[in-house]
Amino acid sequence: MPATIREVPNPSVRIDHGKCIADKGCRSCIDSCPLDILAFDEGDGKVKMAYDECWYCLPCEHDCPTKAVTVSIPYLLR
Amino acid sequence: METRTLDVDVLVVGGGTAGPLAAIRAKEKDRNLRVLLLDKANVKRAGAIAEGMDSVNNAVIPGHATPEQYVREITIANDGIVNQATIHAYASRSHDMIRKLDGWGVKFEKDGNGDYAVKKVHHMGAYVLPMPEGYNVKKVIYRQIRKVGVEVSNRLTATRLLTGGGGRIAGALALDSRSGDFVVVRARAVILCTGAAGRLGLPASGYLFGTYENPTNAGDGYSMAYHAGAELSGLECFQINPLIKDYNGPACAYVTGPFGGYTVNAKGERFIKSDYWSGQMMLEFWRELESGNGPVFLKLDHLAPETVTRIENILHITERPTRGRFHEGRHTDYRSDLVEMHISEIGLCGGHSASGVWVDEHARTTVPGLYAAGDLCNVAHNYMLGAMVFGEIAGGDAVDFLDGQAHAAIDQDQVEAERKRLFAPLGREEGFTPAQVEYKLRRMVNDYLQPPKVTAKMEIGLRRFAEIREDLERIKATSPHELMRAIEVHAILDCAELAAHASLYRTESRWGLYHHYPEHPERNDAEWFTFVEVRKGADGRPVCFKRPVPPYLFPIDEQDRDAYNRLRIDAPAAA
Incomplete structure (x- = not known):
């Protein structure tokens, strides 16, 4: 199945798909994001930053059980 | 997209700091009650303290400060415009709340004797208690929510309150921002804990979500309380950091x-x-x-x-x-x-400055059965610990309010009007994105409301806001997520208009930069030693009026009155 979610360009939340276990049902980062900007793409099985609404707050990174999430400061503020 | 109906006794809207404490208290007080805690995010990581807190800014700890001293300090810091009964309600419970959190597992700094290591940061007294390992506050509180059996529902954005006969609270309406469901919550009491209006001004970076406050806090509670008929207070006393x-x-x-x-x-x-x-x-x-x-x-x-x-x-x-x-x-x-x-850009926040929904010392708003706590309520300089204390006060008082009260009848006209307003952007073939309208609105807030305040600018601002109100009818959304953003723009616009009206009404300067109005450069206690309140008038337009400052519990000495106006070091400090 092709990808169904278009990731924002230069996402401030990056997922290491080699470490991510979303295919096993983990939704930890998606659940913890206050702005609800992360989504699981049913097409290619990857978690993506679907909205450019990141508060660079870190629950997604801290709650990830495999340390697959890295947050950087959004470009406009960097 | 479906309509779901929930029936609860106490509805708490907002799972950040005040909300969980309100829900826990209500459930502890009467375990037979259905207590529902809603959040537009996830209660585990919702609100201003999702990643914990580095200090308590207003600890009132015996040996370091007394409630009376604290009430006086905040009275002076807020240029006299406080209801001391509310500040005292916090101050007299501050130490107990710290001990309760300590018992739950929140870590505060202690000295070698095991006493709390309070520091002096305020101008007059010592009230800052560091939390060098304060990153786990939310986890600790979440465990208590689970322990007492509070029901939790995440990803629900409350958008309007329901009122019944006599203006009494009847519940709330919400959007499920994942499924797009419309949720009708019938409740006998509602406690609003939706935080500051943190997405009001536009950050200098131009990034909509680069705010000081958690950007989920878009001012929803201010808007909901206003439309339910509640009195809002001090909206001219901006939060600027x-x-x-x-x-x-x-x-x-x-x-x-x-x-x-x-x-x-x-x-x-x-x-x-x-x-x-x-x-x-x-x-x-x-x-x-x-x-x-x-x-x-x-x-x-x-x-x-x-x-x-x-x-x-x-x-x-x-x-x-x-x-x-x-x-x-x-x-x-x-x-x-x-x-x-x-x-920073401007915001509204009871917990940092004093701009919020009016509450008394029982956390009661002016709408029967509706409570407010945390950054949303107008208890000046209340911060995290004050949010928790006022959450508890609200939770306890709400249970007393329920005694003998049946659910107020739901007015279907209110439900259908909100369904129409909320879902309209999904039905539009074309239109503005929510982000476009939000960006323009918040840029106008910067241009016309950022102090120093100027009458001509604020009047132009109100005209621009009125035009943007027409644009609300042209927002298009393609998903429940965008629908949430669209409805947030409505709340931001309400906050912008109310802040402008309240600012124009108070024709003096007060609170330093928060209400710096050079056309009226002096603090004028003869006319303006009063709260400025705003509520929705019979014609649907905002009405501003004065509410007297209640007599002080602890009078302020004349020599201390202006202590916070003497913050500048005039000569360069000695090297």
């Missing part, structure tokens, strides 16, 4: 001050005596920038390396832990570099 430039988060002087950090101008000179956040301090900060002495910096480079490491180990793991990444990206090292600061 001294923040790390561009990062737009706290530096944070409460943490660094006790270690020896302080604020300087470009010449490296101190110019304020106290880094405690007040309107008067912000006015001196603004004057320094305007005078050509800026930029303003936080200075830590004189501290011993091990002290800086201790500071980093607090600032880079709690509250806003990406501070370290930001500094790294800018090649700023506290050991050798000053931290550039700036003045």
Whole structure:
């Protein structure tokens, strides 16, 4: 199945798909994001930053059980 | 998309700081009640303290301060416009709340004897209790929510309150921002804990979500309370903060001050005596920038390396832990570099300044059965611990309110009107994105409402806001997520208009920069020693009016009255 979610360009939340276990049902980062900007793409099985609404707050990174999430400061503020 | 109906006894809207404590208290008081805690995010990580907190800003601990001293300090810091009964309601419960949190597992700094290690940051007394390991506050509280059996529902954005006969609260309406379901919650009492209006001004970066407040806090509660007929208070007393430039988060002087950090101008000179956040301090900060002495910096480079490491180990793991990444990206090292600061965009926040929904010492709003707590309510300078205490007060009082009260009848006209307003953007073939309208609105807020306040500018602002209100009918959304953003723009617009009306109404200057109105340059106690309130009039337009300041429980000495107006260091401090 092709990808169904278009990731924002230069996402401030990056997922290491080699470490991510979303295919096993983990939704930890998606659940913890206050702005609800992360989504699981049913097409290619990857978690993506679907909205450019990141508060660079870190629950997604801290709650990830495999340390697959890295947050950087959004470009406009960097 | 379906309509779901929930029936509960107590509905708590907002699962950040005040909300969980309100829900826990209500459930503890009567375990037979159905208590539902809603959040537009996930209660586990919702609100201003998702990553914990680095200090309690207002600890009233025996041996360091008394409730009476604290009430006096906040009265003076807020230029006299307080209901001392509410400040005292907090202050007299402050120590008990710290001990309760300590018992639950929240870590506070203690000295060698095991006593709380209180520091002085305020202008007069000592009220700051560091939390160097305060990153786990939310987890600790979440365990208690589960333990007492509070029901939790995430990803529900409450958009309107329901009222029944006699204006009594009947429940709330909400959007499920994942499924797009419309949720009708019938409740006998509602406690609003939706935080500040943090997406009001536009950050200088231009990034909509680069706010000081958690950007989920878009002002929903202000808007909901207003449309339900509640009285809002002090909306002209803006929240404006001294923040790390561009990062737009706290530096944070409460943490660094006790270690020896302080604020300087470009010449490296101190110019304020106290880094405690007040309107008067912000006015001196603004004057320094305007005078050509800026930029303003936080200075830590004189501290011993091990002290800086201790500071980093607090600032880079709690509250806003990406501070370290930001500094790294800018090649700023506290050991050798000053931290550039700036003045934030405006917001509304009861917990930091005093702009919120009017509540009394029982957390009751002016709508029967409706409560407000936390940054949303107008208890001045209440911060995290005050949010928790007022949450508890609201939860307890709401249970008493329920006694003998059946659910108020639901008015189907209210439900259908809200369904129409809420879902309209999904049905449009074309239109503006929610982000476009939000950007323009918040840029106009900066242009016309950011102090110094000017009558002509605020009047133009109101005209622009009226035009943007027409644009609300042209927003298009393609998903439930965008629908949430669209409805947030409605709330932001309400907050902008109400802030402008309240500011125009108070024809004096007060609270330093928060209401700096050069056409009316002086504080005028003869006419304006009063709250300015706003509520929805019979014609649907905002009505401003005065509410007298209740007689003080603890009178203020004449010599102390202006203590917070003497924050500037006039001569350069001795080296």
